[in-house]
Amino acid sequence: xxxxxxxxxxxxxxxxxxxxxxxxxxxxxxxxxxxxxxxxxxxxxxxxxxxxxxxxxxxxxxxxxxxxxxxxxxxxxxxxxxxxxxxxxxxxxxxxxxxxxxxxx
Amino acid sequence: xxxxxxxxxxxxxxxxxxxxxxxxxxxxxxxxxxxxxxxxxxxxxxxxxxxxxxxxxxxxxxxxxxxxxxxxxxxxxxxxxxxxxxxxxxxxxxxxxxxxxxxxxxxxxxxxxxxxxxxxxxxxxxxxxxxxxxxxxxxxxxxxxxxxxxxxxxxxxxxxxxxxxxxxxxxxxxxxxxxxxxxxxxxxxxxxxxxxxxxxxxxxxxxxxxxxxxxxxxxxxxxxxxxxxxxxxx
Amino acid sequence: xxxxxxxxxxxxxxxxxxxxxxxxxxxxxxxxxxxxxxxxxxxxxxxxxxxxxxxxxxxxxxxxxxxxxxxxxxxxxxxxxxxxxxxxxxxxxxxxxxxxxxxxxxxxxxxxxxxxxxxxxxxxxxxxxxxxxxxxxxxxxxxxxxxxxxxxxxxxxxxxxxxxxxxxxxxxxxxxxxxxxxxxxxxxxxxxxxxxxxxxxxxxxxxxxxxxxxxxxxxxxxxxxxxxxxxxxxxxxxxxxxxxxxxxxxxxxxxxxxxxxxxxxxxxxxxxxxxxxxxxxxxxxxxxxxx
Numbered sequence: 001x002x003x004x005x006x007x008x009x010x011x012x013x014x015x016x017x018x019x020x021x022x023x024x025x026x027x028x029x030x031x032x033x034x035x036x037x038x039x040x041x042x043x044x045x046x047x048x049x050x051x052x053x054x055x056x057x058x059x060x061x062x063x064x065x066x067x068x069x070x071x072x073x074x075x076x077x078x079x080x081x082x083x084x085x086x087x088x089x090x091x092x093x094x095x096x097x098x099x100x101x102x103x104x105x
Numbered sequence: 106x107x108x109x110x111x112x113x114x115x116x117x118x119x120x121x122x123x124x125x126x127x128x129x130x131x132x133x134x135x136x137x138x139x140x141x142x143x144x145x146x147x148x149x150x151x152x153x154x155x156x157x158x159x160x161x162x163x164x165x166x167x168x169x170x171x172x173x174x175x176x177x178x179x180x181x182x183x184x185x186x187x188x189x190x191x192x193x194x195x196x197x198x199x200x201x202x203x204x205x206x207x208x209x210x211x212x213x214x215x216x217x218x219x220x221x222x223x224x225x226x227x228x229x230x231x232x233x234x235x236x237x238x239x240x241x242x243x244x245x246x247x248x249x250x251x252x253x254x255x256x257x258x259x260x261x262x263x264x265x266x267x268x269x270x271x272x273x274x275x276x277x278x279x280x281x282x283x284x285x286x287x288x289x290x291x292x293x294x295x296x297x298x299x300x301x302x303x304x305x306x307x308x309x310x311x312x313x314x315x316x317x318x319x320x321x322x323x324x325x326x327x328x329x330x331x332x333x334x335x336x337x338x339x
Numbered sequence: 340x341x342x343x344x345x346x347x348x349x350x351x352x353x354x355x356x357x358x359x360x361x362x363x364x365x366x367x368x369x370x371x372x373x374x375x376x377x378x379x380x381x382x383x384x385x386x387x388x389x390x391x392x393x394x395x396x397x398x399x400x401x402x403x404x405x406x407x408x409x410x411x412x413x414x415x416x417x418x419x420x421x422x423x424x425x426x427x428x429x430x431x432x433x434x435x436x437x438x439x440x441x442x443x444x445x446x447x448x449x450x451x452x453x454x455x456x457x458x459x460x461x462x463x464x465x466x467x468x469x470x471x472x473x474x475x476x477x478x479x480x481x482x483x484x485x486x487x488x489x490x491x492x493x494x495x496x497x498x499x500x501x502x503x504x505x506x507x508x509x510x511x512x513x514x515x516x517x518x519x520x521x522x523x524x525x526x527x528x529x530x531x532x533x534x535x536x537x538x539x540x541x542x543x544x545x546x547x548x549x550x551x552x553x554x555x556x557x558x559x560x561x562x563x564x565x566x567x568x569x570x571x572x573x574x575x576x577x578x579x580x581x582x583x584x585x586x587x588x589x590x591x592x593x594x595x596x597x598x599x600x601x602x603x604x605x606x607x608x609x610x611x612x613x614x615x616x617x618x619x620x621x622x623x624x625x626x627x628x629x630x
Contacts, residue, residue, distance in 0.1 A: 191511060191537055194509075195511075204581070230459060248452075259450055261450075265379075283453060283457070288457040312465070324457070326417050327418075330421035334429060337365060339393065
């Protein structure tokens with residue numbers, strides 16, 4: 001397993017009372033994404049535990065794209081991954097944001 | 106220890122037990138009066154017939170000997186593995202046995218389990234683990250699966266499992282691990298008739314295994330997690 | 340129509356219970372994960388593969404748990420088991436109309452085998468204590484991994500079971516039997532054989548499943564509502580009756596080699612056609628013929 005952390009700056013803070021969202025399942029080729037509002041001084045923090053070692057650069061690229069689509073701030077994203085492909089990761093991240101922002105404030 | 110030697114040590118004042126194949130049942134004279142005995146020998150695989158038979162004996166005890174303590178002396182290599190057992194619903198036969206023991210418990214019968222030889226996986230679940238308190242002889246063997254098989258299935262290297270099992274009781278075979286995790290209350294050594302007398306003196310209690318597991322530092326999470334769910338807000 | 344089989348545990352809970360009524364205890368944000376998996380360098384899940392909480396069903400208060408087969412086959416580890424035990428004990432305090440168990444499990448999680456086995460044993464004791472206190476426990480079984488191992492015993496300890504044909508119920512899974520006893524004992528890749536041995540239709544015919552429904556969450560919900568007034572009965576009379584039924588099963592079907600032989604012995608004409616029938620047509624065809 002490998003633990004990776006990333007941070008993004010320059011996003012727009014979300015309503016701190018928004019309900020957390022969880023999508024996906026920790027199964028082979030899949031991942032779970034938990035997204036929750038946390039006071040982080042305007043940062044968006046991403047923490048990943050992955051079964052597949054050595055893919056830090058790939059994760060960074062996927063997350064860069066994600067942040068370009070969704071400029072979040074004061075949000076923590078936590079991921080448990082079992083070797084999902086970048087496409088699946090992007091899909092789950094988008095689903096998580098949709099649930100999170102679409103849910104009750 | 107074989108079942109006959111065990112019975113002599115548990116009941117020096119005598120016991121009347123009928124052996125039939127892998128199954129036996131009867132009564133023993135303890136310091137607290139008669140105790141009902143249900144058991145198996147030769148690491149019996151527990152299939153539909155054996156589970157059914159044990160359940161029938163429990164019902165008979167509830168009917169004919171109200172309040173009599175029940176001692177389970179089950180030697181099992183686990184559930185019987187066969188398509189026929191699955192076809193006939195073996196899990197339902199085991200559940201039926203569990204329900205009958207609960208009926209006995211609800212009617213004031215004390216249920217004592219003693220692992221005297223082997224207790225494995227589903228066979229253990231359907232027998233000694235259903236008792237109020239499960240005890241074991243120190244030389245008995247208790248497990249779900251041996252480490253080489255576990256390594257094959259989980260794809261975790263055997264060396265890693267062996268290394269970890271030195272400090273963690275969580276997955277490796279061994280009665281001491283089950284003691285540490287609270288599933289086995291204590292190991293019976295010395296005068297077995299005396300140990301039985303002590304067990305018969307224990308007042309009725311709920312399922313305290315999580316607490317013992319926590320106190321013995323073998324199962325540190327279960328009690329707290331269950332408690333949090335039980336009392337969570339909302 | 341949402342497939343129960345294809346849904347995740349969270350989706351099942353959301354769709355079986357009244358809309359928006361579910362409230363989770365120890366949600367993923369609490370991160371109550373399995374430290375044992377982490378120690379073995381195996382990814383853990385924030386809910387340890389089981390969701391527990393309260394909600395309403397047809398307006399009545401219930402407690403509910405759902406196992407996620409996608410995570411380690413829904414297998415029971417220390418935290419997973421303790422969450423379910425805590426829920427069952429909470430039910431003893433709160434006396435809801437019922438407890439719903441949306442099971443999907445291969446049984447004990449081998450990575451923490453001893454903790455899992457003891458956990459299942461505690462679940463068994465807690466189910467029995469809860470039923471003794473008068474609260475019914477209802478099982479829904481229609482997930483991809485079925486319900487096996489210790490959870491197969493747990494399911495049969497409960498008051499009622501709702502299954503789809505796709506749901507499976509047993510003790511030792513076909514793969515386990517094939518691995519241990521050989522392919523001639525049980526060919527786990529023969530899907531027709533697997534389904535007619537451990538699938539919902541056979542369980543319904545034996546009288547183990549109380550309802551056989553189509554694979555959609557609305558059908559499971561409807562069946563669960565219809566069973567809400569089940570009264571737990573662990574009396575000597577009830578268990579003596581169960582004992583006689585199980586004894587009769589051994590006598591009548593003990594020599595049968597295949598589910599088809601049992602269905603035939605039940606007096607069902609052309610039993611080989613049963614697996615092809617939709618749930619409603621199947622239930623109609625076998626009416627009055629169940630064991």
